[in-house]
Amino acid sequence: MSEEHAKNAARFLANKEQEQWHNETLWQVRGKRDRLAMAIPEWETLREWASGIKMHTLSHLDRYLEQFAANAEANGVKVHWAKDGEEHNEIVYGILKERGVKKLVKSKSMLTEECHLNPFLISKGIDVVESDLGERILQLMDEPPSHIVMPAIHLKREEIGALFEEKLHTEKGNSDPAYLTHAARLHLRQEFLTADASMTGANFGVAATGDVVVCTNEGNADMGTSFAPLHIVSMGMEKLVPDYQSLGVFIRLLARSATGQPVTAYTSHYRKPRKGCEMHLVIVDNGRSRTMEMGDHRRTLKCIRCGACMNTCPVYRRSGGYAYTYFIPGPIGINLGMLRSAKTYAGNLSACSLCCSCNNVCPVKIDLADRIYAWRQSLDRLGKADRIKKGMSKGLKFLFSHPALYRLSLRLAPLLRYMPRFLMYNRLNGWGKGREMPEFANESFTEMWKKGKVKTHTNQRSHE
Amino acid sequence: MSSKEEILSRIRQTVGTGYAMPEIILPAGAVEYGDKTAQFAAVSESVGGRAVVAGKGADLNEMIRSLYPAAKTIASNIPEITLATFNPDKTGTPYELDGTELAVVRGEIGVAENGAVWIAQNVKEKALYFIAEYLVILLDAEKIVHNMHEAYRQIRLNDYGFGLFISGPSKTADIEQALVTGAHGAKGVTVILTSAV
Ligand code: SF4
Numbered sequence: 001m002s003e004e005h006a007k008n009a010a011r012f013l014a015n016k017e018q019e020q021w022h023n024e025t026l027w028q029v030r031g032k033r034d035r036l037a038m039a040i041p042e043w044e045t046l047r048e049w050a051s052g053i054k055m056h057t058l059s060h061l062d063r064y065l066e067q068f069a070a071n072a073e074a075n076g077v078k079v080h081w082a083k084d085g086e087e088h089n090e091i092v093y094g095i096l097k098e099r100g101v102k103k104l105v106k107s108k109s110m111l112t113e114e115c116h117l118n119p120f121l122i123s124k125g126i127d128v129v130e131s132d133l134g135e136r137i138l139q140l141m142d143e144p145p146s147h148i149v150m151p152a153i154h155l156k157r158e159e160i161g162a163l164f165e166e167k168l169h170t171e172k173g174n175s176d177p178a179y180l181t182h183a184a185r186l187h188l189r190q191e192f193l194t195a196d197a198s199m200t201g202a203n204f205g206v207a208a209t210g211d212v213v214v215c216t217n218e219g220n221a222d223m224g225t226s227f228a229p230l231h232i233v234s235m236g237m238e239k240l241v242p243d244y245q246s247l248g249v250f251i252r253l254l255a256r257s258a259t260g261q262p263v264t265a266y267t268s269h270y271r272k273p274r275k276g277c278e279m280h281l282v283i284v285d286n287g288r289s290r291t292m293e294m295g296d297h298r299r300t301l302k303c304i305r306c307g308a309c310m311n312t313c314p315v316y317r318r319s320g321g322y323a324y325t326y327f328i329p330g331p332i333g334i335n336l337g338m339l340r341s342a343k344t345y346a347g348n349l350s351a352c353s354l355c356c357s358c359n360n361v362c363p364v365k366i367d368l369a370d371r372i373y374a375w376r377q378s379l380d381r382l383g384k385a386d387r388i389k390k391g392m393s394k395g396l397k398f399l400f401s402h403p404a405l406y407r408l409s410l411r412l413a414p415l416l417r418y419m420p421r422f423l424m425y426n427r428l429n430g431w432g433k434g435r436e437m438p439e440f441a442n443e444s445f446t447e448m449w450k451k452g453k454v455k456t457h458t459n460q461r462s463h464e
Numbered sequence: 465m466s467s468k469e470e471i472l473s474r475i476r477q478t479v480g481t482g483y484a485m486p487e488i489i490l491p492a493g494a495v496e497y498g499d500k501t502a503q504f505a506a507v508s509e510s511v512g513g514r515a516v517v518a519g520k521g522a523d524l525n526e527m528i529r530s531l532y533p534a535a536k537t538i539a540s541n542i543p544e545i546t547l548a549t550f551n552p553d554k555t556g557t558p559y560e561l562d563g564t565e566l567a568v569v570r571g572e573i574g575v576a577e578n579g580a581v582w583i584a585q586n587v588k589e590k591a592l593y594f595i596a597e598y599l600v601i602l603l604d605a606e607k608i609v610h611n612m613h614e615a616y617r618q619i620r621l622n623d624y625g626f627g628l629f630i631s632g633p634s635k636t637a638d639i640e641q642a643l644v645t646g647a648h649g650a651k652g653v654t655v656i657l658t659s660a661v
Contacts, residue, residue, distance in 0.1 A: 025640075025641050028641075029641075039495070040494075040495050040577075041493050041494060041495055042490060042491055042493070042494040042495065045490075045491055045494075048486070049486045049488060052483065052484075052485070052486035053485065053486060055483040056482075056483045056484060056485045056486070058479075058483075059479050059480060059481060059482045059483045060479065060482060061475050061479060062472050062475045062476045062479060065471075065472065065475070066472065069468075075625060076625075081466070081467040081468040081471055082467060083467050083470060083471060087467060131648070132638070133636045133638040133639070133647055134636075134638035137638065137639075150637070150638065150641070151638070152638050152639070153641070155639075155640075156640065157639055157640045157642075160639055177639040177640060177642035177644055178642075178644045180639055181636055181638075181639060181644040181646075181647060182644075182646065184647075185646060185647060185648060188648060189562075189648070192648075193559060193562060209621075211621075217634070217635050217636060217637075217647070218634055218635065218636050218647035218648045218649070219594045219634040219647065219648045219649030219650075220647070220648045222590070222593070222594045222628070222648075222649065223591075223594050223595070223648045223649065226558055226589065226590050226591035226594060226595070227558050227559065227591060237471070237475075242485065244616040244617070244619070245488050245613065245616060245617070246485075246488070247616060248488075248611075248612040248613045248615070248616040249488065249612075249613075251612050251629075252577070252578075252611065252612050252613075259637070261511065262507055262510075262511065262577060262578035262579065262631070263511075263575075263578035263579075263580050263612075263629065263631045264631070265511070265630065265631055265632055265633065265634055265635055265649070266628055266629070266630060266631075266634075266649070267580065267628060267629040267631075268626070268627075268628040269621060269626065269627045269628060270625075270626060271621050271625035271626065271627075272623075272624070272625025272626070273625070274589075274590070274624075274626070275624075283471075285471045285474075289471060289474040289475050289478060292475065292478040292479070292480075293477075293478045
């Protein structure tokens with residue numbers, strides 16, 4: 001609920017230094033993304049294509065799924081279909097159980113988070129080991145990721161150092177990232193070499209060939225699948241692209257958008273099982289076909305989970321992933337939460353200033369902010385309007401008390417007309433309750449407003 | 465009805481308007497590189513890797529030795545790489561590859577825009593690409609293309625049914641965004657660009 005989001009954000013904001021670090025670090029990632037995007041004159045064309053390819057694929061999804069599954073089967077991959085998370089988990093467990101698997105090593109997969117696979121398998125006695133460094137850190141802490149690409153972005157090195165000291169017996173007080181990473185390398189290598197099965201997600205499925213494409217920087221998916229005799233792929237049905245030519249468009253966009261890298265270190269194509277081994281593919285619906293029925297909201301299915309909308313979002317950067325009640329935070333998470341259960345997750349709608357920055361960085365051109373706006377419009381029907389609108393006001397107050405955020409949010413200007421005057425000028429502090437308000441906040445806003453800069457700010461483009 | 469049929473029939477009811485597939489033809493002014501080799505080397509550097517040019521007639525074994533003077537266990541199935549201490553294709557299981565300090569493999573296509581090298585599996589166990597502490601990839605400089613569109617027009621998988629693009633060493637920034645190489649895979653990657661000229 002909005003109250004919950006505000007409370008969670010307040011907790012995050014209580015640690016000022018960390019909040020500032022989080023904000024600035026993600027903004028740097030955004031900056032890297034900009035530099036790489038700008039080095040490619042055809043960048044906007046690529047985004048158009050990516051959006052168009054996804055819309056095309058989604059509007060012929062039945063055919064592409066059949067083609068993909070037929071090719072995968074012809075390649076010797078065993079294909080399973082899961083209507084929902086529960087069926088997905090049962091299928092995975094069934095495969096593991098039949099083969100007596102004790103240890104499963106996993107690479108990062110938002111879909112398995114969505115299906116709550118890990119707790120399910122653990123309850124069945126399977127040793128589940130996350131192998132992405134960030135995911136492993138969080139697993140050892142027994143906490144969920146706070147970002148879909150940088151899962152441990154909310155943690156400081158000292159916290160990780162202390163965790164490793166306890167769990168991996170690293171040196172006392174050593175929190176050097178290189179030292180800790182290499183300690184994790186040694187620890188996880190043993191896990192790779194002793195696992196009975198590996199599991200990966202899928203960044204893309206190529207209909208024309210049956211390839212499953214997995215992109216990582218660490219090489220953890222590759223290590224996992226190189227040893228254990230069984231590889232299970234868990235794939236959302238919206239991950240399909242028609243062919244290699246379309247895949248090329250997405251590979252050019254993904255890492256640049258996600259982390260500001262020209263490409264991930266590894267872009268792996270899995271087409272057949274390793275000699276003498278097994279490869280299983282679980283294609284998951286879990287609400288996606290329902291989303292397809294929801295008019296314009298269908299566009300959220302274009303998402304390639306790059307995380308760029310989080311890195312750019314002024315509210316996400318200042319409130320952290322745990323402020324959101326759905327497991328995926330940020331602009332896309334607000335949308336996916338609403339699609340999962342509008343009743344349960346409507347509170348997250350307040351975590352948006354409608355600055356539309358997300359729309360402008362999204363590599364597949366999802367109109368995330370417009371979707372959020374549309375959800376807000378439909379709140380009356382959900383009977384949640386009052387509570388949520390209250391939350392929205394808080395969000396706006398939060399924004400106005402942060403001049404840097406405010407500057408990023410010039411797109412909000414049209415909305416100001418509808419804001420009661422007291423909201424714009426009072427000194428209450430919304431989400432930042434208990435937090436000192438920067439003294440110049442109101443002043444700078446007023447100044448800008450008077451000078452007419454709100455509408456004509458020349459920096460607007462560079463902030464988009 | 466099976467889950468498969470149920471899912472597909474539900475999708476069939478919802479697909480709605482068919483959107484046309486965009487035509488993927490790069491517009492005029494799309495990025496191209498005057499010197500693809502130089503661009504490839506520069507990007508390789510920027511992603512923590514390295515590309516070195518071997519002139520015609522250069523002694524590859526000598527080059528590799530001088531790049532990795534300390535390497536003791538060196539795996540390669542390329543006959544010309546005589547400094548290899550073992551042929552990885554002769555090992556029984558991928559587990560035996562643990563402890564490999566250096567692997568020397570061949571790449572097929574290089575991509576100038578991102579320093580990636582395409583390899584369709586060309587060793588018995590793909591584990592070799594990831595478990596070796598350091599990786600050397602031999603690539604014909606003529607095989608560098610501008611971008612991923614070109615690369616995807618050319619790549620093919622073979623009977624192994626696995627292939628990948630590698631761009632630089634394994635890396636992570638999961639601890640405070642501090643970049644560390646050698647997360648799980650190779651701690652360093654050198655692409656040796658061979659050329660007929
Ligand atoms: S909505 Fe767009 S920007 Fe956000 S994660 Fe998905 S693809 Fe990336």
